[in-house]
Protein backbone atom coordinates (compact mmCIF):
# COMPACT_ATOMS: atom_id res chain seq x y z
CA UNK A 1 0.00 0.00 0.00
CA UNK A 2 1.35 3.45 -0.87
CA UNK A 3 1.94 5.63 2.17
CA UNK A 4 -0.29 8.71 2.34
CA UNK A 5 0.80 11.78 4.22
CA UNK A 6 -0.93 12.57 7.52
CA UNK A 7 -0.82 16.26 8.42
CA UNK A 8 0.18 16.92 12.01
CA UNK A 9 -1.77 19.82 13.54
CA UNK A 10 -0.25 20.88 16.83
CA UNK A 11 -2.59 22.57 19.30
CA UNK A 12 -0.24 22.69 22.31
CA UNK A 13 -0.44 26.48 22.33
CA UNK A 14 -4.26 26.55 22.17
CA UNK A 15 -6.02 23.43 23.53
CA UNK A 16 -2.93 22.42 25.49
CA UNK A 17 -2.44 25.79 27.05
CA UNK A 18 -6.05 25.71 28.29
CA UNK A 19 -5.18 23.01 30.82
CA UNK A 20 -4.72 24.11 34.44
CA UNK A 21 -1.21 25.22 35.31
CA UNK A 22 0.00 25.15 31.68
CA UNK A 23 -0.31 28.80 30.76
CA UNK A 24 2.66 30.36 28.98
CA UNK A 25 3.63 33.97 28.44
CA UNK A 26 4.35 35.45 25.02
CA UNK A 27 8.10 34.73 25.09
CA UNK A 28 7.47 31.14 26.16
CA UNK A 29 4.89 30.62 23.40
CA UNK A 30 7.32 31.98 20.82
CA UNK A 31 10.00 29.59 22.04
CA UNK A 32 7.63 26.67 21.80
CA UNK A 33 6.44 27.71 18.33
CA UNK A 34 10.06 27.85 17.15
CA UNK A 35 10.63 24.31 18.45
CA UNK A 36 7.42 23.11 16.77
CA UNK A 37 8.85 24.34 13.47
CA UNK A 38 12.05 22.38 14.15
CA UNK A 39 9.81 19.39 14.66
CA UNK A 40 8.25 20.05 11.24
CA UNK A 41 4.61 19.96 12.28
CA UNK A 42 2.31 21.03 9.45
CA UNK A 43 0.04 23.37 11.42
CA UNK A 44 0.58 25.33 14.63
CA UNK A 45 -2.62 26.43 16.34
CA UNK A 46 -1.35 29.49 18.16
CA UNK A 47 -4.39 30.51 20.22
CA UNK A 48 -7.95 31.80 20.38
CA UNK A 49 -7.56 35.47 19.43
CA UNK A 50 -10.92 36.76 20.72
CA UNK A 51 -10.39 35.08 24.11
CA UNK A 52 -7.99 37.69 25.49
CA UNK A 53 -5.54 40.40 24.51
CA UNK A 54 -2.71 38.01 25.47
CA UNK A 55 -4.04 35.31 23.14
CA UNK A 56 -4.46 37.82 20.31
CA UNK A 57 -0.89 39.08 20.73
CA UNK A 58 0.50 35.55 20.87
CA UNK A 59 -1.26 34.52 17.64
CA UNK A 60 -0.12 37.72 15.91
CA UNK A 61 3.51 37.34 16.99
CA UNK A 62 3.66 33.63 16.16
CA UNK A 63 2.06 34.31 12.76
CA UNK A 64 4.90 36.76 12.15
CA UNK A 65 7.77 34.38 12.93
CA UNK A 66 6.65 30.96 11.67
CA UNK A 67 8.23 30.23 8.29
CA UNK A 68 6.89 26.95 6.98
CA UNK A 69 3.98 25.63 9.02
CA UNK A 70 0.46 27.01 8.64
CA UNK A 71 -0.60 29.14 11.62
CA UNK A 72 -4.16 28.65 12.83
CA UNK A 73 -6.29 30.81 15.11
CA UNK A 74 -9.47 29.46 16.67
CA UNK A 75 -12.79 31.34 16.59
CA UNK A 76 -16.45 30.60 17.22
CA UNK A 77 -18.71 30.64 14.18
CA UNK A 78 -19.54 34.33 14.58
CA UNK A 79 -18.34 37.24 12.44
CA UNK A 80 -16.71 39.21 15.30
CA UNK A 81 -14.56 36.23 16.34
CA UNK A 82 -13.58 35.51 12.75
CA UNK A 83 -12.58 39.14 12.09
CA UNK A 84 -10.48 39.21 15.24
CA UNK A 85 -8.76 35.95 14.28
CA UNK A 86 -8.04 37.29 10.82
CA UNK A 87 -6.58 40.50 12.30
CA UNK A 88 -4.08 38.33 14.20
CA UNK A 89 -3.35 35.94 11.33
CA UNK A 90 -3.45 37.89 8.10
CA UNK A 91 0.31 38.49 7.90
CA UNK A 92 1.21 34.80 8.37
CA UNK A 93 2.88 33.05 5.45
CA UNK A 94 0.14 30.44 5.59
CA UNK A 95 -2.79 31.62 7.70
CA UNK A 96 -5.62 29.30 8.62
CA UNK A 97 -8.91 30.36 10.19
CA UNK A 98 -10.28 27.59 12.39
CA UNK A 99 -13.93 28.14 13.19
CA UNK A 100 -16.26 25.84 15.15
CA UNK A 101 -19.76 25.28 16.44
CA UNK A 102 -21.22 22.49 18.57
CA UNK A 103 -23.41 19.94 16.79
CA UNK A 104 -24.58 17.50 19.50
CA UNK A 105 -28.13 17.66 20.85
CA UNK A 106 -26.67 18.03 24.35
CA UNK A 107 -24.73 21.17 23.37
CA UNK A 108 -27.52 22.58 21.22
CA UNK A 109 -30.11 22.22 23.99
CA UNK A 110 -28.03 23.17 27.02
CA UNK A 111 -25.30 25.48 25.76
CA UNK A 112 -26.19 27.11 22.45
CA UNK A 113 -30.00 26.96 22.77
CA UNK A 114 -30.23 26.87 18.96
CA UNK A 115 -32.26 24.77 16.56
CA UNK A 116 -30.77 22.66 13.76
CA UNK A 117 -31.90 25.23 11.20
CA UNK A 118 -30.20 28.06 13.10
CA UNK A 119 -26.94 26.10 13.42
CA UNK A 120 -26.94 25.33 9.69
CA UNK A 121 -27.45 29.03 8.94
CA UNK A 122 -24.63 30.00 11.34
CA UNK A 123 -22.26 27.49 9.71
CA UNK A 124 -23.00 28.75 6.22
CA UNK A 125 -22.57 32.41 7.19
CA UNK A 126 -19.42 31.85 9.27
CA UNK A 127 -17.59 29.68 6.74
CA UNK A 128 -18.51 31.96 3.82
CA UNK A 129 -17.29 34.98 5.76
CA UNK A 130 -14.05 33.27 6.80
CA UNK A 131 -13.45 32.06 3.25
CA UNK A 132 -13.89 35.60 1.92
CA UNK A 133 -10.84 36.50 4.05
CA UNK A 134 -8.59 33.46 3.95
CA UNK A 135 -8.05 30.55 1.52
CA UNK A 136 -7.45 27.93 4.22
CA UNK A 137 -10.55 27.34 6.37
CA UNK A 138 -10.91 24.62 8.95
CA UNK A 139 -14.37 23.96 10.31
CA UNK A 140 -14.90 21.89 13.49
CA UNK A 141 -18.10 20.26 14.73
CA UNK A 142 -17.60 20.44 18.48
CA UNK A 143 -18.79 17.24 20.24
CA UNK A 144 -19.09 15.54 16.83
CA UNK A 145 -18.74 12.07 18.36
CA UNK A 146 -21.95 12.56 20.41
CA UNK A 147 -23.87 14.17 17.54
CA UNK A 148 -26.69 12.63 15.52
CA UNK A 149 -24.94 11.32 12.40
CA UNK A 150 -27.67 12.63 10.07
CA UNK A 151 -27.43 16.15 11.44
CA UNK A 152 -23.63 15.96 11.55
CA UNK A 153 -23.59 15.10 7.84
CA UNK A 154 -25.89 18.07 7.11
CA UNK A 155 -23.57 20.43 9.00
CA UNK A 156 -20.46 19.07 7.28
CA UNK A 157 -22.18 19.38 3.88
CA UNK A 158 -23.08 23.01 4.66
CA UNK A 159 -19.49 23.80 5.69
CA UNK A 160 -18.06 22.14 2.58
CA UNK A 161 -20.52 23.96 0.32
CA UNK A 162 -19.60 27.27 1.98
CA UNK A 163 -15.91 26.75 1.26
CA UNK A 164 -14.30 24.91 4.20
CA UNK A 165 -11.09 23.18 3.14
CA UNK A 166 -10.57 21.04 6.26
CA UNK A 167 -13.34 19.37 8.30
CA UNK A 168 -12.54 18.39 11.86
CA UNK A 169 -14.74 15.95 13.82
CA UNK A 170 -13.65 16.13 17.47
CA UNK A 171 -14.26 13.70 20.28
CA UNK A 172 -14.53 16.74 22.55
CA UNK A 173 -15.28 14.92 25.78
CA UNK A 174 -13.18 11.81 25.17
CA UNK A 175 -16.27 9.58 25.05
CA UNK A 176 -15.81 7.60 21.84
CA UNK A 177 -14.20 4.18 21.45
CA UNK A 178 -12.01 3.50 18.41
CA UNK A 179 -14.35 1.45 16.22
CA UNK A 180 -17.23 3.85 16.80
CA UNK A 181 -15.09 6.94 16.17
CA UNK A 182 -13.63 5.44 12.99
CA UNK A 183 -17.15 4.55 11.83
CA UNK A 184 -18.24 8.18 12.14
CA UNK A 185 -15.56 9.16 9.58
CA UNK A 186 -16.65 6.36 7.27
CA UNK A 187 -20.27 7.51 7.46
CA UNK A 188 -19.42 11.15 6.81
CA UNK A 189 -17.37 10.16 3.78
CA UNK A 190 -20.29 8.09 2.50
CA UNK A 191 -22.97 10.69 3.16
CA UNK A 192 -21.44 14.06 2.18
CA UNK A 193 -21.08 14.96 -1.48
CA UNK A 194 -17.77 16.64 -2.27
CA UNK A 195 -16.09 15.40 0.94
CA UNK A 196 -13.21 14.01 -1.16
CA UNK A 197 -12.15 17.62 -1.88
CA UNK A 198 -11.48 18.45 1.79
CA UNK A 199 -9.05 17.06 4.35
CA UNK A 200 -10.77 15.22 7.19
CA UNK A 201 -9.30 15.81 10.61
CA UNK A 202 -9.37 14.11 14.01
CA UNK A 203 -9.22 15.84 17.39
CA UNK A 204 -9.42 13.53 20.41
CA UNK A 205 -9.46 14.10 24.14
CA UNK A 206 -8.10 11.49 26.48
CA UNK A 207 -10.77 11.12 29.18
CA UNK A 208 -10.89 7.34 28.71
CA UNK A 209 -7.22 7.08 27.73
CA UNK A 210 -8.25 6.42 24.10
CA UNK A 211 -7.21 9.65 22.36
CA UNK A 212 -4.34 8.14 20.35
CA UNK A 213 -6.23 4.93 19.54
CA UNK A 214 -9.24 6.96 18.38
CA UNK A 215 -7.04 9.21 16.22
CA UNK A 216 -5.55 6.15 14.51
CA UNK A 217 -9.01 4.64 13.97
CA UNK A 218 -10.00 7.87 12.20
CA UNK A 219 -6.89 7.59 10.01
CA UNK A 220 -7.90 4.06 9.07
CA UNK A 221 -11.23 5.51 7.96
CA UNK A 222 -9.91 8.28 5.77
CA UNK A 223 -8.87 11.14 8.08
CA UNK A 224 -5.58 12.74 6.99
CA UNK A 225 -4.96 15.34 9.70
CA UNK A 226 -4.41 14.62 13.38
CA UNK A 227 -4.75 17.31 16.01
CA UNK A 228 -2.58 16.67 19.04
CA UNK A 229 -0.42 18.28 21.73
CA UNK A 230 3.13 17.76 22.96
CA UNK A 231 3.11 15.53 26.06
CA UNK A 232 -0.65 15.18 25.54
CA UNK A 233 -1.39 18.30 27.59
CA UNK A 234 -4.90 19.70 27.35
CA UNK A 235 -8.29 20.09 29.01
CA UNK A 236 -8.95 17.51 31.77
CA UNK A 237 -7.06 14.30 30.84
CA UNK A 238 -5.53 16.08 27.86
CA UNK A 239 -5.42 15.62 24.09
CA UNK A 240 -3.88 12.93 21.89
CA UNK A 241 -0.12 13.03 22.57
CA UNK A 242 1.84 14.22 19.53
CA UNK A 243 4.90 12.07 20.27
CA UNK A 244 2.77 8.92 20.54
CA UNK A 245 0.96 9.69 17.29
CA UNK A 246 4.20 10.44 15.45
CA UNK A 247 5.96 7.29 16.65
CA UNK A 248 2.88 5.15 15.95
CA UNK A 249 2.88 6.47 12.38
CA UNK A 250 6.62 5.94 12.09
CA UNK A 251 6.74 2.48 13.66
CA UNK A 252 3.48 1.14 12.17
CA UNK A 253 3.30 3.32 9.06
CA UNK A 254 3.48 0.34 6.78
CA UNK A 255 0.51 -1.33 8.44
CA UNK A 256 -1.49 1.91 8.54
CA UNK A 257 -0.46 2.96 5.04
CA UNK A 258 0.41 6.48 6.14
CA UNK A 259 3.37 8.59 7.22
CA UNK A 260 4.05 12.07 8.60
CA UNK A 261 6.81 14.58 7.90
CA UNK A 262 7.62 15.17 11.58
CA UNK A 263 11.32 14.93 12.51
CA UNK A 264 10.99 12.34 15.26
CA UNK A 265 14.53 13.05 16.56
CA UNK A 266 13.14 16.39 17.85
CA UNK A 267 10.42 14.75 19.98
CA UNK A 268 12.31 14.46 23.24
CA UNK A 269 13.61 17.99 22.99
CA UNK A 270 10.09 19.32 22.31
CA UNK A 271 8.74 17.39 25.27
CA UNK A 272 11.45 18.67 27.62
CA UNK A 273 11.05 22.23 26.44
CA UNK A 274 7.32 22.17 27.09
CA UNK A 275 7.85 20.65 30.54
CA UNK A 276 10.34 23.33 31.41
CA UNK A 277 8.13 26.14 30.09
CA UNK A 278 5.02 24.98 31.91
CA UNK A 279 6.57 23.13 34.85
CA UNK A 280 4.32 20.19 33.89
CA UNK A 281 6.49 17.07 34.03
CA UNK A 282 5.69 13.81 32.26
CA UNK A 283 5.37 10.61 34.27
CA UNK A 284 8.36 8.25 34.17
CA UNK A 285 6.49 5.54 32.29
CA UNK A 286 5.01 7.92 29.68
CA UNK A 287 5.26 6.36 26.23
CA UNK A 288 8.07 7.74 24.01
CA UNK A 289 9.31 10.60 26.24
CA UNK A 290 9.09 9.23 29.80
CA UNK A 291 12.36 8.50 31.62
CA UNK A 292 11.62 4.74 31.58
CA UNK A 293 10.35 4.56 28.00
CA UNK A 294 13.55 2.88 26.80
CA UNK A 295 14.77 1.32 30.07
CA UNK A 296 14.79 -2.47 30.11
CA UNK A 297 14.73 -3.65 33.70
CA UNK A 298 13.70 -7.30 33.75
CA UNK A 299 16.64 -9.73 33.49
CA UNK A 300 15.06 -11.67 30.64
CA UNK A 301 14.58 -8.43 28.67
CA UNK A 302 18.13 -7.26 29.34
CA UNK A 303 19.46 -10.61 28.21
CA UNK A 304 17.42 -10.40 24.99
CA UNK A 305 18.50 -6.80 24.38
CA UNK A 306 22.17 -7.73 24.77
CA UNK A 307 21.79 -10.54 22.23
CA UNK A 308 19.85 -8.41 19.75
CA UNK A 309 18.01 -5.11 20.31
CA UNK A 310 15.11 -6.13 18.07
CA UNK A 311 14.01 -8.75 20.61
CA UNK A 312 12.36 -6.10 22.80
CA UNK A 313 12.94 -2.76 21.06
CA UNK A 314 10.31 -1.63 18.54
CA UNK A 315 11.96 1.75 17.96
CA UNK A 316 15.39 3.08 18.87
CA UNK A 317 16.01 5.68 21.58
CA UNK A 318 17.93 7.67 18.94
CA UNK A 319 14.82 7.92 16.75
CA UNK A 320 13.07 10.05 19.41
CA UNK A 321 16.16 12.14 20.13
CA UNK A 322 17.82 10.32 23.05
CA UNK A 323 21.58 10.69 22.78
CA UNK A 324 24.02 8.76 24.90
CA UNK A 325 27.67 9.38 25.51
CA UNK A 326 30.32 8.11 27.83
CA UNK A 327 32.03 11.49 27.95
CA UNK A 328 31.30 13.30 31.21
CA UNK A 329 32.18 16.84 32.11
CA UNK A 330 33.61 17.92 35.44
CA UNK A 331 34.77 21.04 37.21
CA UNK A 332 37.85 21.40 35.00
CA UNK A 333 35.80 21.51 31.82
CA UNK A 334 35.69 24.95 30.26
CA UNK A 335 33.17 26.88 28.22
CA UNK A 336 34.46 25.40 24.99
CA UNK A 337 33.99 21.79 26.16
CA UNK A 338 30.55 22.66 27.47
CA UNK A 339 29.57 24.30 24.20
CA UNK A 340 30.84 21.27 22.27
CA UNK A 341 28.96 18.86 24.53
CA UNK A 342 25.73 20.80 24.03
CA UNK A 343 26.34 20.77 20.28
CA UNK A 344 26.80 16.97 20.42
CA UNK A 345 23.50 16.76 22.27
CA UNK A 346 21.90 18.81 19.50
CA UNK A 347 21.70 22.21 21.23
CA UNK A 348 23.12 25.31 19.60
CA UNK A 349 23.45 27.90 22.33
CA UNK A 350 23.47 31.64 21.84
CA UNK A 351 26.40 33.31 23.72
CA UNK A 352 24.15 34.53 26.58
CA UNK A 353 22.55 31.07 26.92
CA UNK A 354 25.98 29.47 27.06
CA UNK A 355 27.06 31.97 29.71
CA UNK A 356 24.02 31.23 31.88
CA UNK A 357 24.43 27.47 31.39
CA UNK A 358 28.15 27.70 32.21
CA UNK A 359 27.41 29.52 35.47
CA UNK A 360 24.92 26.82 36.51
CA UNK A 361 27.27 24.09 35.32
CA UNK A 362 30.21 25.34 37.40
CA UNK A 363 27.97 25.63 40.47
CA UNK A 364 26.97 21.99 40.04
CA UNK A 365 30.49 20.82 39.10
CA UNK A 366 31.74 22.37 42.36
CA UNK A 367 29.38 20.10 44.27
CA UNK A 368 29.93 16.83 42.40
CA UNK A 369 32.68 15.12 40.43
CA UNK A 370 30.91 14.40 37.17
CA UNK A 371 28.10 16.26 35.44
CA UNK A 372 26.03 13.96 33.19
CA UNK A 373 24.20 14.77 29.97
CA UNK A 374 20.79 14.59 31.67
CA UNK A 375 21.98 17.23 34.13
CA UNK A 376 23.27 19.47 31.33
CA UNK A 377 19.89 19.31 29.62
CA UNK A 378 18.11 19.98 32.91
CA UNK A 379 20.25 23.11 33.41
CA UNK A 380 19.22 24.31 29.98
CA UNK A 381 15.58 23.81 30.79
CA UNK A 382 15.81 26.29 33.67
CA UNK A 383 14.21 29.55 32.67
CA UNK A 384 16.04 32.80 33.19
CA UNK A 385 14.04 35.15 35.37
CA UNK A 386 12.91 37.99 33.17
CA UNK A 387 11.07 40.75 34.95
CA UNK A 388 11.96 43.30 37.62
CA UNK A 389 8.68 42.53 39.35
CA UNK A 390 9.82 38.92 39.80
CA UNK A 391 11.33 37.57 43.00
CA UNK A 392 14.92 36.28 42.90
CA UNK A 393 16.43 34.05 45.56
CA UNK A 394 19.53 35.77 46.99
CA UNK A 395 20.22 33.68 50.09
CA UNK A 396 18.77 30.74 51.90
CA UNK A 397 19.74 29.33 55.25
CA UNK A 398 17.99 26.30 56.67
CA UNK A 399 18.58 24.38 59.86
CA UNK A 400 16.91 21.08 60.53
CA UNK A 401 17.64 17.69 61.99
CA UNK A 402 16.46 15.40 64.75
CA UNK A 403 15.30 17.14 67.93
CA UNK A 404 15.30 20.67 66.45
CA UNK A 405 12.44 22.69 65.05
CA UNK A 406 13.25 23.32 61.36
CA UNK A 407 13.96 26.99 60.70
CA UNK A 408 14.57 28.84 57.43
CA UNK A 409 15.81 32.32 56.64
CA UNK A 410 15.10 33.54 53.15
CA UNK A 411 16.45 36.62 51.42
CA UNK A 412 14.71 37.61 48.20
CA UNK A 413 15.29 40.48 45.80
CA UNK A 414 12.61 42.19 43.82
CA UNK A 415 14.07 44.88 41.58
CA UNK A 416 16.30 46.90 43.92
CA UNK A 417 14.46 45.85 47.08
CA UNK A 418 15.81 43.16 49.38
CA UNK A 419 13.40 41.26 51.59
CA UNK A 420 14.51 39.03 54.47
CA UNK A 421 12.58 37.01 57.03
CA UNK A 422 12.63 33.71 58.89
CA UNK A 423 10.06 31.13 59.84
CA UNK A 424 9.80 27.72 61.42
CA UNK A 425 7.88 24.78 59.98
CA UNK A 426 7.16 21.08 60.14
CA UNK A 427 10.15 20.39 57.90
CA UNK A 428 12.87 22.45 56.21
CA UNK A 429 10.84 22.94 53.00
CA UNK A 430 7.74 23.94 54.96
CA UNK A 431 9.85 26.43 56.99
CA UNK A 432 11.32 27.94 53.80
CA UNK A 433 7.90 28.25 52.13
CA UNK A 434 6.51 29.94 55.25
CA UNK A 435 9.45 32.36 55.24
CA UNK A 436 8.72 33.20 51.58
CA UNK A 437 5.09 33.88 52.49
CA UNK A 438 6.25 36.21 55.24
CA UNK A 439 8.67 38.21 53.09
CA UNK A 440 6.34 38.51 50.10
CA UNK A 441 3.02 38.79 51.94
CA UNK A 442 1.61 36.42 49.28
CA UNK A 443 -0.05 33.26 50.53
CA UNK A 444 -0.06 30.14 48.37
CA UNK A 445 -1.37 26.61 48.88
CA UNK A 446 0.97 23.84 47.83
CA UNK A 447 -1.11 21.24 45.96
CA UNK A 448 1.68 19.09 44.51
CA UNK A 449 5.31 18.59 45.38
CA UNK A 450 7.94 16.19 44.12
CA UNK A 451 11.71 15.87 43.89
CA UNK A 452 13.37 13.37 41.59
CA UNK A 453 16.95 12.64 40.66
CA UNK A 454 18.02 13.76 37.19
CA UNK A 455 20.79 11.19 36.67
CA UNK A 456 22.74 8.67 38.76
CA UNK A 457 24.46 8.54 42.15
CA UNK A 458 23.63 10.05 45.52
CA UNK A 459 25.27 13.32 44.49
CA UNK A 460 23.02 13.73 41.44
CA UNK A 461 21.12 16.90 40.68
CA UNK A 462 17.56 16.89 42.03
CA UNK A 463 14.67 18.23 39.99
CA UNK A 464 11.98 19.81 42.14
CA UNK A 465 8.46 20.31 40.88
CA UNK A 466 5.66 22.19 42.67
CA UNK A 467 2.11 23.18 41.91
CA UNK A 468 0.87 26.09 44.00
CA UNK A 469 -2.55 27.75 44.16
CA UNK A 470 -2.48 31.54 44.38
CA UNK A 471 -5.86 33.29 44.51
CA UNK A 472 -7.66 30.17 43.28
CA UNK A 473 -5.39 29.70 40.23
CA UNK A 474 -2.80 26.91 39.91
CA UNK A 475 0.78 27.66 38.88
CA UNK A 476 3.61 25.20 38.29
CA UNK A 477 7.26 25.67 39.17
CA UNK A 478 10.34 23.61 38.48
CA UNK A 479 14.01 23.93 39.38
CA UNK A 480 17.16 21.84 39.50
CA UNK A 481 19.85 21.89 42.16
CA UNK A 482 22.29 19.56 43.89
CA UNK A 483 20.59 20.72 47.09
CA UNK A 484 16.97 19.56 47.19
CA UNK A 485 15.89 22.29 49.64
CA UNK A 486 17.35 25.03 47.39
CA UNK A 487 15.70 23.37 44.37
CA UNK A 488 12.37 23.22 46.21
CA UNK A 489 12.60 26.89 47.14
CA UNK A 490 13.53 27.93 43.59
CA UNK A 491 10.64 25.91 42.16
CA UNK A 492 8.22 27.62 44.58
CA UNK A 493 9.58 31.04 43.62
CA UNK A 494 9.08 30.18 39.98
CA UNK A 495 5.42 29.33 40.59
CA UNK A 496 5.11 32.58 42.55
CA UNK A 497 6.64 34.57 39.68
CA UNK A 498 4.26 32.94 37.24
CA UNK A 499 1.34 34.07 39.39
CA UNK A 500 2.78 37.61 39.42
CA UNK A 501 3.13 37.57 35.63
CA UNK A 502 -0.45 36.36 35.26
CA UNK A 503 -1.67 39.18 37.55
CA UNK A 504 0.24 41.72 35.44
CA UNK A 505 -1.30 40.29 32.26
CA UNK A 506 -4.81 40.44 33.77
CA UNK A 507 -4.28 44.07 34.82
CA UNK A 508 -3.03 45.01 31.34
CA UNK A 509 -5.99 43.29 29.75
CA UNK A 510 -8.48 45.04 32.05
CA UNK A 511 -6.83 48.36 31.11
CA UNK A 512 -7.17 47.64 27.39
CA UNK A 513 -10.79 46.57 27.83
CA UNK A 514 -11.51 49.82 29.76
CA UNK A 515 -9.93 51.83 26.93
CA UNK A 516 -11.97 49.95 24.31
CA UNK A 517 -15.26 50.49 26.14
CA UNK A 518 -14.50 54.15 27.12
Ligand code: KIV
Pocket residue numbers: 015100140141142143168170171172173203205
Ligand atom coordinates in the same frame (compact mmCIF):
# COMPACT_ATOMS: atom_id res chain seq x y z
O1 KIV B 1 -12.27 19.61 21.74
C1 KIV B 1 -12.81 20.33 20.87
O2 KIV B 1 -13.91 20.08 20.40
C2 KIV B 1 -12.06 21.50 20.43
C3 KIV B 1 -12.61 22.22 19.24
C4 KIV B 1 -12.85 23.65 19.54
C5 KIV B 1 -11.73 22.01 18.05
O3 KIV B 1 -11.03 21.82 20.98
Ligand code: ZN
Pocket residue numbers: 015170172203205
Ligand atom coordinates in the same frame (compact mmCIF):
# COMPACT_ATOMS: atom_id res chain seq x y z
ZN1 ZN C 1 -10.20 20.10 22.14
